[in-house]
Structure formats: structure tokens, C-alpha cells
Amino acid sequence: MAGLTAAAVAAVCFLAYQASANVPADLKEKPRTPATAAPSISPSGGPKQPTADPLAVPANSGTGERVVYALADRRVWLVDAKGKATRTFPVMPSTVDPAPGTYGVTSRSGSVRGSDGVQIEHVVRFATAQDVAIGFSAAVDGSMPSPDPTKKTGGVRMKRADGDALWMFAVIGAKVVVVA
Structure with missing residues (x-):
């Protein structure tokens, strides 16, 4: 069954690539220049200022191989x-945030019950704050609900596929940089 699924996905990807490579010139999207770009309106009603790539690694996150966790963006980069x-x-994010700074992965657990009672997997711990262990994890049921604000929790939750990738990347001692 897995082989058939893999073959079907490969075929769809190949056909999508062929289709994108053979788009007639008159149908291709033409790059916009700033003078022809459609105006954008901000929530306040004024023109929206162009922003840097929101998926770019934060500039103040150090160098070398690392996990970057941006508190305000609620985003992780490998x-x-x-x-x-x-x-x-x-x-x-959890209800307890680590302070911005550089940490190392201190422990990992394949599968445990989180401090919120949810069964989690691929736990990667890297900090302690307010007597709470802080770490990345994914709920086995795939959920990412907001944590109960009345409880002190340290689990930074992600989707299972992202948890798998982080688990493979962030071994014991791996650098984790937390930015505001």
C-alpha cells in the first residue's frame, strides 16, 4: 500500500513539474515592479509597508547549525x-516562555504525557523557567490547542511532521536560540 501511495505521489509531482515547465509564455505570471505592484491596505486603512520575508531566519539568532525559536512570531526554524x-x-507556545538567549538540548523523550495531560511525542527539552521544563513536542493526536492560561506549562507544540523533523535535527547538545 505504501509503495502505491509513493508511486502516486511521485507521478503527481512529475506531472505538476512538467505542467509548470510548459506553461505558454502568454499565461506566465509576469514579475511586478514596485511601480506596477497592486497597493496593499493595512488593517488601519493606510498603505501597508513592505516587510521582510516572514520565513527568513531572524537576523539576531546567531550563526551555525541551530534551532531558532521566535517567541513573538510563534515560529521555529531549523x-x-x-x-x-x-x-x-x-x-x-506554552504558558511559560524561556528568556531570549542561547541554550543546548538537555534531554529528549520519545513519548510521555505532557504537563497538560496530553500524550505527546518527540519531546526535546532545552530550558527551565519558573521551575518548568521548556521543550518542543507534538501531541500524538495532532492537536495544537492554546494552553490553559491558568496552568504553568512548558510544552511548545507543533504538528507531528514538524515534530519528527525537529526530533531528527535537535540531538542532545544541539544549539537552541530563543529570540523575542
Whole structure:
């Protein structure tokens, strides 16, 4: 069954590539220049200012291979030794945040029950704050609900596929950089 699924996915990807490579010139999207770009309106009603690439690795996150966790963006980047993001994904922060700074992965657990009672997997712990262990994890049921604000929790939740990628990337001692 898995072989058939893999073959079907490969066939769809190949056909999509062929289709995109053979789009007639008159149907291809033409790059917009700033003078012809459609105006954008901000929530306040004024023109929206162009922003940097929201998926770019934060500039103040150090160098080398690392996991970057941006508190305000609720996002994690897996960054290779050359400083290039190999993956980025949204996360649901816990109720207790680590202070911005550089940490190392201190422990990992394949499967445990989280402090919120949810069964979790691929737990990667890297900090302690307010006597709470802080770490990345994915709920086995795939959920990413907002944590109960009345409880002190340290689980930074992500989707299971993202949890798998982080688990493979962030071994004991791996650098984790937390930015505001």
C-alpha cells in the first residue's frame, strides 16, 4: 500500500513539474515592479509597508547549525551549518516562555504525557523557567490547542511532521536560540 501511495505521489509531482515547465509564455505570471505592484491596505486603512520575508531566519539568532525559536512570531526554524533554514513551521507556545538567549538540548523523550495531560511525542527539552521544563513536542493526536492560561506549562507544540523533523535535527547538545 505504501509503495502505491509513493508511486502516486511521485507521478503527481512529475506531472505538476512538467505542467509548470510548459506553461505558454502568454499565461506566465509576469514579475511586478514596485511601480506596477497592486497597493496593499493595512488593517488601519493606510498603505501597508513592505516587510521582510516572514520565513527568513531572524537576523539576531546567531550563526551555525541551530534551532531558532521566535517567541513573538510563534515560529521555529531549523538552520543548517551555513545559516540556511532547512525547515520552518508555526508553533503553539506554552504558558511559560524561556528568556531570549542561547541554550543546548538537555534531554529528549520519545513519548510521555505532557504537563497538560496530553500524550505527546518527540519531546526535546532545552530550558527551565519558573521551575518548568521548556521543550518542543507534538501531541500524538495532532492537536495544537492554546494552553490553559491558568496552568504553568512548558510544552511548545507543533504538528507531528514538524515534530519528527525537529526530533531528527535537535540531538542532545544541539544549539537552541530563543529570540523575542
